[in-house]
Amino acid sequence: MSKGRPTARKTTVSSQRMYEVLRSPIVTEKSTMISEHNQVTFRVSVDATKPEIKYAVENLFKVKVTAVNTLCQQGKVKRFRGQVGRRIATKKAVVTLAEGNSIDITTGV
Numbered sequence: 001m002s003k004g005r006p007t008a009r010k011t012t013v014s015s016q017r018m019y020e021v022l023r024s025p026i027v028t029e030k031s032t033m034i035s036e037h038n039q040v041t042f043r044v045s046v047d048a049t050k051p052e053i054k055y056a057v058e059n060l061f062k063v064k065v066t067a068v069n070t071l072c073q074q075g076k077v078k079r080f081r082g083q084v085g086r087r088i089a090t091k092k093a094v095v096t097l098a099e100g101n102s103i104d105i106t107t108g109v
Contacts, residue, residue, distance in 0.1 A: 011052060011055050021053060022044060022060065025042055026041040026042065028041075038098075040094075040103050042057075048091065050093075057095050061103050063097050064097065064098035065096065070091060
């Protein structure tokens with residue numbers, strides 16, 4: 001039995017899954033500010049993993065990804081006309097691109 005880190009496996013995702021993983025770009029004031037640091041923010045599928053997100057961004061936008069940070073946002077309990085409801089839980093991914101790479105999120109894929 002070897003000690004240390006396990007070997008990295010190559011992640012491959014089908015083209016249909018790539019479009020399921022990346023739901024939409026997030027265009028907010030904060031995401032615009034971090035775009036100056038070669039970072040792009042996406043709304044992703046709740047069951048998406050970091051390697052899947054990296055593979056999808058690299059293959060759909062033809063860029064080199066250096067890091068993927070994810071955060072899960074739990075749905076809030078809200079009231080509407082006295083009825084209790086719940087917003088859906090979402091997952092966001094902040095993708096850091098290599099120097100010289102950029103994604104224009106205003107254009108379609």
